[in-house]
Amino acid sequence: MEYKEYNVNNLHFFAIKTDKFKNCYIEVRFRDDLKNVALSTRLLLLQLMSYTSKKYPTKREKVIVLEEMYNLGFSIDASLVGENHISSFCVDFLHPKYVKEQNYLNQILEFLFDTIKYPNIKNNHFDQKTIDILKEQIHVNIDQYKENPLSFAKIDSRSRLFKNSFSSKRIFGTHEELAKVNNKMLLEEYNKLLNESICEILIIGDLNILEIVKKISQIFKIANDNYKNIPCTIMNPINKLKEEIVKSSYNQTQLLYYYQIDNMTYKEKNFIGPLFSRIFGSANMTDKLTKYLRIENSLCYYSGFISNPNDNYGFVYVGLNKKNIDKAKKMINKALKEMIAKDIDEKYFENQKTKFLADLKIREDDIYGLIDTYYFHKIFNRALNEEYALEIPKITLNDIADFAKKLKLSYIYILEEGDNNANN
Amino acid sequence: MRTINLIGLDEKIYYDKCLNGLQIYVWVNEKINTFKGALVFKGGAENTEFYLDGKKRSVPNGTAHFLEHIMCKNNDGSSLLGKFNELNSYSNAATYPDKTIYEFVGTSNLYQNISLLLKSTENKRFIKKYFEAERGPILEEARMRKDDANRVFYYTLNNSLFHNYPNRITGLGTLKDIKSIKIEDLKLFYQAFYHPKNSILIITGNVDPIKVIDYVKKIQNKLPITNYNKPKLKRFTEPNEVVLKFKEIKANIEVPKITVAVKISCKSLPKKNIITILNIFQLVLLSNFGSTSLLKEELLEKKLIINIGVSAELEREFIILKVSAKTKKPLEVKKIFEEKIQNLEIKEQDIFRKIKSEIANLVLSFEDPDYVNDYLAYMLVKYHKIIKNEKTILENITLKDVEEVMNLTKPLNYTTLIMYPLKKSDN
Numbered sequence: 020m021e022y023k024e025y026n027v028n029n030l031h032f033f034a035i036k037t038d039k040f041k042n043c044y045i046e047v048r049f050r051d052d053l054k055n056v057a058l059s060t061r062l063l064l065l066q067l068m069s070y071t072s073k074k075y076p077t078k079r080e081k082v083i084v085l086e087e088m089y090n091l092g093f094s095i096d097a098s099l100v101g102e103n104h105i106s107s108f109c110v111d112f113l114h115p116k117y118v119k120e121q122n123y124l125n126q127i128l129e130f131l132f133d134t135i136k137y138p139n140i141k142n143n144h145f146d147q148k149t150i151d152i153l154k155e156q157i158h159v160n161i162d163q164y165k166e167n168p169l170s171f172a173k174i175d176s177r178s179r180l181f182k183n184s185f186s187s188k189r190i191f192g193t194h195e196e197l198a199k200v201n202n203k204m205l206l207e208e209y210n211k212l213l214n215e216s217i218c219e220i221l222i223i224g225d226l227n228i229l230e231i232v233k234k235i236s237q238i239f240k241i242a243n244d245n246y247k248n249i250p251c252t253i254m255n256p257i258n259k260l261k262e263e264i265v266k267s268s269y270n271q272t273q274l275l276y277y278y279q280i281d282n283m284t285y286k287e288k289n290f291i292g293p294l295f296s297r298i299f300g301s302a303n304m305t306d307k308l309t310k311y312l313r314i315e316n317s318l319c320y321y322s323g324f325i326s327n328p329n330d331n332y333g334f335v336y337v338g339l340n341k342k343n344i345d346k347a348k349k350m351i352n353k354a355l356k357e358m359i360a361k362d363i364d365e366k367y368f369e370n371q372k373t374k375f376l377a378d379l380k381i382r383e384d385d386i387y388g389l390i391d392t393y394y395f396h397k398i399f400n401r402a403l404n405e406e407y408a409l410e411i412p413k414i415t416l417n418d419i420a421d422f423a424k425k426l427k428l429s430y431i432y433i434l435e436e437g438d439n440n441a442n443n
Numbered sequence: 444m445r446t447i448n449l450i451g452l453d454e455k456i457y458y459d460k461c462l463n464g465l466q467i468y469v470w471v472n473e474k475i476n477t478f479k480g481a482l483v484f485k486g487g488a489e490n491t492e493f494y495l496d497g498k499k500r501s502v503p504n505g506t507a508h509f510l511e512h513i514m515c516k517n518n519d520g521s522s523l524l525g526k527f528n529e530l531n532s533y534s535n536a537a538t539y540p541d542k543t544i545y546e547f548v549g550t551s552n553l554y555q556n557i558s559l560l561l562k563s564t565e566n567k568r569f570i571k572k573y574f575e576a577e578r579g580p581i582l583e584e585a586r587m588r589k590d591d592a593n594r595v596f597y598y599t600l601n602n603s604l605f606h607n608y609p610n611r612i613t614g615l616g617t618l619k620d621i622k623s624i625k626i627e628d629l630k631l632f633y634q635a636f637y638h639p640k641n642s643i644l645i646i647t648g649n650v651d652p653i654k655v656i657d658y659v660k661k662i663q664n665k666l667p668i669t670n671y672n673k674p675k676l677k678r679f680t681e682p683n684e685v686v687l688k689f690k691e692i693k694a695n696i697e698v699p700k701i702t703v704a705v706k707i708s709c710k711s712l713p714k715k716n717i718i719t720i721l722n723i724f725q726l727v728l729l730s731n732f733g734s735t736s737l738l739k740e741e742l743l744e745k746k747l748i749i750n751i752g753v754s755a756e757l758e759r760e761f762i763i764l765k766v767s768a769k770t771k772k773p774l775e776v777k778k779i780f781e782e783k784i785q786n787l788e789i790k791e792q793d794i795f796r797k798i799k800s801e802i803a804n805l806v807l808s809f810e811d812p813d814y815v816n817d818y819l820a821y822m823l824v825k826y827h828k829i830i831k832n833e834k835t836i837l838e839n840i841t842l843k844d845v846e847e848v849m850n851l852t853k854p855l856n857y858t859t860l861i862m863y864p865l866k867k868s869d870n
Contacts, residue, residue, distance in 0.1 A: 039474045041810050078743075082734040083796065090800030113803050152743045159749050159769065162697040168590050268695060268865060270589040303533055304515075304522035314522065317579025320587055338587050370529050377531035380550040384475040 022393060023228050027236040029244040033394050034222040034232070040386045041117070043224025045127075045231075046109040047135060049216035050398075052249050053185055056104040059157070059192030060200045060208045062097055065106055066153045067145055067205065069095040073137035076146070088126060089113045093134075097190045100399060101251035101329045106212060108135055114225060124226075125234070132239045138209065144202050154197060161191045168434060169338060172273035176334075176432035179263060180277055185253050186330040217245050219398070223390040251399040253330045257281060262431040273434040274344055276335040276351055278426035280326070288328040289402040290410045291422045297371050298419065299358055300324025300335060305367070307354035308335060316350060318343045333426065341435055348431075358423035361416040368419075372411050379404045444656050451834035454809045456819070457652040461663035464640030464671065468823070469652040470815050478553055478648030479812045481546040482560050483820045485643075486636025486674075488614030489540040493674040495635050500674075502628040505581075505616020507636075508538040510629045512577045514545065514564060520573040523563055530555050538614055542824045543636075548813065553650060554658055561644070561662065567633055574626045582622070585615045592694040596702070596862050603687040603858040604706055607679045608759060638671040639663065645819050648812030681760065683708050685858040689777075693865050698749060702767040703780040705857040709760050713847045717757060717826070719836050722801070723848045724755035724764055726840075730793035731783060732766050738783060747772055747779070757825070773861045785855055789845050798837050805834055 020039075025032040075081040085091045092111030097104070110131050115123045139146055164170040174189065181187040191197075218241045222231055257279050283292065300308040300323045308322045319339045326333035335351050357363070382388040383404065395401040402410070447456040457469040488508060492501045515523045515536050527534035532549030545564065547556045588594055594613070602611045615621070646655050685706050712720055732739060732753050742748040749769040756763050766784060770776045808814050822829050830836070 041807055077740060079735050079737070079740050086735070086796050086800045089803035113807060117803075117806060148744055151746065155746055156749055159698050166592055166696050271583065271586045303524050303528055305525040305528050309522075313580050314520070314576070317576050318583075320580045320584035339583060340586070370531075374528055374531050377550050378533070380476040381533075381548065384477045 021228075024397070025232050027232060029218065029241040030236060030239070031217070031219045031246070032222065032232050032235075033219065033390070033397055034228045035390055035393060036226065036228050037223065037389070038225040039384070040224060041114055042111055042386065043114055043226055044109070044111050044221075044386050044390065045131065046107050046221040046390070047131065048219040048221065048394075049106040049212050050219060050249070051104045051106070051211070051216050052247075053099065053102045053104045053188070055211070055215070057192070057196070057200075057204065057208060058104075058188065058190065059196035060204045061104070061106060061212075062157060062191060063150070063153055063197065063200050064205050064208045064212065065095040065097055066157065067149060068108070068134055068138045069093070070149055070153060071139040071146065072134050073139055074133055076139050084130070088123070088130070089118055091127060091130070093130070099185075099188060099190060101249070101253055102185055103249045103251060106216070124231075128231070128234055128238065132235070135213075136239065140206070140209075143206065145205050147202075150202070150205075154200070157191060157197055158194060161189075161194055161197070168267065168269040168271055168273050169336060171267070171269075172275055172336070172432065172434040175265060175434070176275050176277065176430070179432070180258065180430045181255055181330070184255050186255055186332075214242060215245055217247070219394070221390045221394055223386055251329060254281075255279065255331055257427060258429040260429055260431075262433070264433045264435055266437075267434050268437040269434070270436055271338045272341040272344065272436045273432075274335075274337045274339060274347055275430075275432040275434075276428065277332055277430035277432070278334065279332050279429045280328075280422075280425050280427070281331055283328055283331065283425075285400070286410070286418075287422055287425075290407065291414055291418045292326050292328055292333075294371065294375060294411065294414055295358065295419050295422050296324050296326045296333070297375065298363060298368070299354060299423075307357060308337075308351065311350035311354050312337055312339075312347060316346065318347050318350070332429075341433075344433060355423060355426065359420055361420045363416060363419070365416075368416060372414065375411050376408055379407055444653065447829055447831060449809070449829075449834075450832045451838070452806060452809055456829055457656060459656045459660065461639065461660050463663055463666055463668050464638070465659070465663050466643045467656055467659050468643065468645045468819055468829075469650060469655050470647040470809075470812070470819065471650060471652055472647070472810065472812060473649055475649050475812065476550045477548060477812055478550070478646065478650050479546060479548045479816045480553075480557055480560055481544050481645045481816050481820055482564060483643045483645065483824065484543045484564075484636050485541070485641050485824055486632065487539045487541045487543055489609040490632075490636065490674075490676060491609065492677040493635060494677075495631075495674045496672055500631060500635070502632055503616060503623050504612050504620040505585075505614070506624055506628045506632050507543055508615050509577070509581060509621070509624050510632050511536045511538045511543050511545075512581055513569065513574060513629055514567060516573050516577070518568055518570065520570070520576065526559055526563075527556065530559065532556050540610055540614060542820065544820060546816070553655070557644075557646070557655070557659060558662060561659075564637055564642075565666075567637070569626050569630055569633075571626055574629070578621065578624075581615070582618055585613075585618055585621055588613070588615055590695060592696045592700075592862065595692070595694050596700060596860065599690065599692055599862075600702055600704055600858070600860045603690050603860055604685050604704055604763065605681060605758075606686055607681050609679070610758065635674040638669070640671045641673060643820070643823055645816050645823075647816040647819070679759065683856060685856050687858055689859045691861045691863065693863050696862060696864050698769045698771060699773045699864065700767065700769055700862045701773045701776055701780070701859065702765055703777070703784055703857055703859045705764040705784055705855045707762045707764065707851065707855070709757075709762060711852060712762070713850075715844065715848065716836060718830055718833060719840065719844065720762065720848055721755050721757060722837060723840060723845050724762060725753070726794045726797050726801075727787055727789060727845065727849060728753035728755060728764060728766065729797055730790045731787050735793055738779075742768075742776070742779070747776055773863075777859050777861065781857065781859065784857060785853060787849060789842070789849055791842055794840075794845060798840060802834060802837055805837070
């Protein structure tokens with residue numbers, strides 16, 4: 020596997036040459052400061068650009084072309100990393116050696132960059148019919164999370180805990196913001212995307228990387244190098260502990276325990292925190308939460324701990340019967356106390372370290388995971404697998420206990436099941 | 444050992460059988476780090492009634508799933524998954540309507556993983572204390588599923604489609620079923636379905652097929668060969684007609700959802716390979732309702748739908764065609780879907796373009812050990828064989844084949860289900 024990095028014409032390329040996969044993947048990322056992105060407008064813009072283009076003014080025509088190109092996987096994505104907003108255009112395609120057409124790779128690159136350069140704008144207007152269709156779809160997607168009690172609990176609790184922080188932002192924006200989006204706003208957002216964003220291009224596959232870099236820099240140019248440092252961590256202030264109970268009509272209660280974790284070091288974010296998370300709450304039925312909540316007390320089917328180092332917090336989640344809330348709370352506290360007291364079997368601890376490294380090897384078999392790890396290393400200072408292999412074995416029980424001590428319980432959120440739920 | 448060549452895909456499946464009846468299938472990808480092992484028992488959630496030693500036996504709904512949970516426990520009540528963890532692997536288990544699968548995914552200690560997987564299902568001890576302790580988590584799992592509107596929709600639709608098929612009842616069982624399951628039910632199910640002669644070991648990924656097969660045969664062939672009386676499964680007679688033409692329900696969703704499902708008896712179809720028939724139905728549905736159809740374009744423009752999905756599935760002796768949509772105007776969409784599904788068009792150009800993309804999907808799918816493992820388990824349990832020429836089947840579909848399959852007797856048997864969001868006042 021060869022890792023390559025190029026900077027050409029204000030485009031920043033990150034590439035991995037590997038013959039591991041039958042497919043290849045190229046992603047164009049436009050990275051912005053979240054403060055400067057109108058979330059609803061940006062998402063609608065990306066969807067418009069994905070739906071049609073100048074060359075293919077209807078969705079139908081666009082899909083026909085994708086099918087003709089051996090089911091070329093074309094998608095857009097939007098994501099948040101700390102204060103970064105990332106807008107992506109992705110193509111996922113069969114390696115050219117499997118197809119008859121000599122010009123296949125060029126066709127794909129042209130398709131991808133035509134999509135970005137030539138959206139379906141006529142007389143300075145995006146197609147209103149398409150705007151209406153997509154607005155309707157996004158309105159529906161905004162509320163999709165309400166169909167699952169755990170998703171509802173996660174999103175609702177975040178919005179309550181981090182009311183005025185970037186941590187409460189969702190990629191969709193809000194219904195109100197979306198309703199207000201008009202053609203003028205879309206055109207402005209498109210100009211911002213092309214002229215103010217940092218443009219990063221990810222390439223992975225058994226391809227002639229240099230040739231692709233040359234080809235892309237011929238067909239796609241960015242006027243300015245907009246490179247700047249955008250924080251990838253959001254520092255939320257420590258809150259005074261509070262508990263909220265939200266009534267619902269779901270069949271199962273969700274209990275969420277939020278811990279704020281301040282001043283995480285590089286070592287804690289990359290190595291100690293993830294190892295702590297496994298032992299505390301996500302080690303495939305052997306972690307402390309599963310032991311006390313499920314195996315020893317039969318309180319739940321699922322529980323876990325998710326650490327979010329970008330927003331300096333982590334949370335425990337449990338799906339349970341509301342009559343068991345108090346017992347579950349005791350068990351969560353007990354599990355954390357044991358982490359602080361280093362009450363962890365030495366052999367198990369060493370095994371979790373080796374398992375951690377083994378899981379990274381599994382991730383190396385995922386084309387998207389591989390290129391993403393490389394990108395996150397370069398842009399957000401995340402460790403590469405080689406560094407994990409060096410650092411994970413050095414972690415001690417003291418490191419884990421010190422990290423556990425940093426967890427400050429700041430919020431208990433209970434999404435309570437409906438009163439009318441029959442137990443049959 | 445013999446090899447099964449998958450024509451046109453440049454892929455091989457290695458096969459052998461142990462003296463005790465256990466079948467072994469291996470697929471290799473040397474370019475990756477990962478391997479996956481799965482032990483598949485041909486008994487699942489729908490096998491609640493069967494004949495064993497000539498006697499009619501039955502277990503409550505949810506027994507296969509409860510047993511799956513108990514099989515994942517060690518004799519000291521701890522989780523078996525922890526033992527796979529010690530081998531640096533991830534493991535899991537799942538109960539399907541017709542099979543139960545125990546699996547691991549890892550990058551090292553392959554032979555220890557295989558040995559652990561095989562040993563964990565031999566001579567299971569059923570300990571009352573741990574059996575009872577597992578009931579709580581299973582009840583919570585069932586309560587969690589009650590909040591899954593898609594599952595509620597799926598089982599309600601099956602109740603509208605089928606009079607007698609067991610897919611009308613949730614595989615987990617109701618809370619009442621789960622509470623009624625006894626340790627004896629688990630023992631009976633274990634005795635009936637958990638035998639090497641009724642199981643398949645599938646290993647996929649970066650492995651040496653000869654060594655894997657030798658290893659498995661070596662350890663399995665040392666075991667005593669026990670008699671196995673394969674249970675005779677209950678046969679279901681199912682009328683061609685649907686149960687209900689139309690049903691409306693409410694659930695915790697945000698936007699109404701509609702499905703029109705057509706029930707076609709396999710007996711009414713031309714004598715062709717079932718894979719060919721399913722592919723043809725899928726392609727025709729896609730060309731009539733998918734992203735390249737004029738109908739979808741029109742419905743989106745008129746703001747009648749948010750999205751559309753289609754599927755063609757084999758359900759025992761019937762093929763079920765489904766067209767589903769999220770829509771704010773379900774009754775208007777109902778009329779359009781019902782009319783269109785009775786008058787499906789054969790769009791030659793569309794169909795043959797879609798075949799090209801289906802072939803690309805097939806080529807790409809033989810890369811991921813997880814996908815290939817699941818695919819083999821699905822084929823071997825559903826069709827009792829591996830389809831060697833799936834690519835050729837797709838390539839050789841002709842317009843005449845499509846016309847023959849689509850020459851359906853009208854009117855079609857179909858049912859329509861609409862799920863509406865609960866209003867606040869419904870709670």
